[in-house]
Amino acid sequence: MPGSGELGGKAIKALYLLHPALGIPRGKSKGVGDVVVAEEGEIFDIELEESLLEANRRLAEQNRALLDRHGVRAIDVMGSVGAGKTSLISCLVERLKDRYRVAYVAGDLTTTIDADAIARHGVPVVQINTGKECHLDANLVAKALRRLDLASLDLLFIENVGNLICPAEFPLGAHQRVVVVSVAEGPYVVVKHPYIFMEADLAVVNKVDLAPAMGVDVGKLEADIRAVNPAIKVARTCCRTGEGVEEVVKALGL
């Protein structure tokens, strides 16, 4: 029957509208007024309700299940370019590599600069080059996970592409999400990018040693973060000296 059927489990409703723009021939008057006959074109409304973000979410769930099966905890580290994501992960790997079997996945448009930096700690690393894509997605992470021997790991850091917007929209399957901001991004970085803080479990305010030079009030940044998401944990760090990294370890429950 025209207009009925199944697509993605959703019933399809036919409307049989006669659209004036379609040039549907009108029957000649036979004394009872014009009779409109739909010959060539019929219009149907198809109801779908399909999420455009669902494909990524499904893959993220698969990633999570795979990680759980191997007892690996994954942490997605997000933040702007230059916020200190790699420096923070480097500090964390240094402190944690004797207690956990750690690996690292680096997401960047190009280069292996970050992967090389973390590889110096002697842990397995996988570089994902996204080409021109502004965020990691669950599919890319799934590919990276296939390159790792998950059975021999406990802890995985996934460094997202430097960006405060897009990564928030694409969960990867990680157990925790961390967003790193630095005082060098100025006093308005949180209020201008509130949504990523809604998605994160921990916010790290980095480069606190530069706060006086930048004229940034770290307390105000922290208050902005908590205003957006009262449930988020906040840690202050200077990853260059390692100050505050222990707080991050505690906040992550590691």
Add this chain to the structure above:
Amino acid sequence: MHELTVAKALFDLALRAAEQEGAERVLEVRVAVGELSLVNHEQLAFWFREFSRGTLLEGAELVIEWVPGEVSCPSCGYRGPLSLVDDPAYHLLLPTLRCPRCGSVVRVVRGRDCLLKSLRILKRASRPEEGAHGRG
């Protein structure tokens, strides 16, 4: 920039549905974008148009419905729009996950997603010589 990814998902889903339905042409694609999703309407429409060129979807009108964000509070049972903090220091309204009634942390229950709602397609009417049901 991630609208490219979302628009590609939209294009793929819409094209598949239109083909399955034997559409001759797609007249309208209706999408619901949540207030709390990070999808920019204009960029979505731009990329969708680009993908649609030379396909069944070319020329289809993309109708974007706006779905307001809604939160629910596990502590006091509040359900309603996401609150905004009025910060006089910045002259702005900052969205917050704090419950406007009791101050607890709320859960987002609506407005986070981005959905393909429906298609309006033009389809050639089945003719008797092609079989009464006009399908394969």
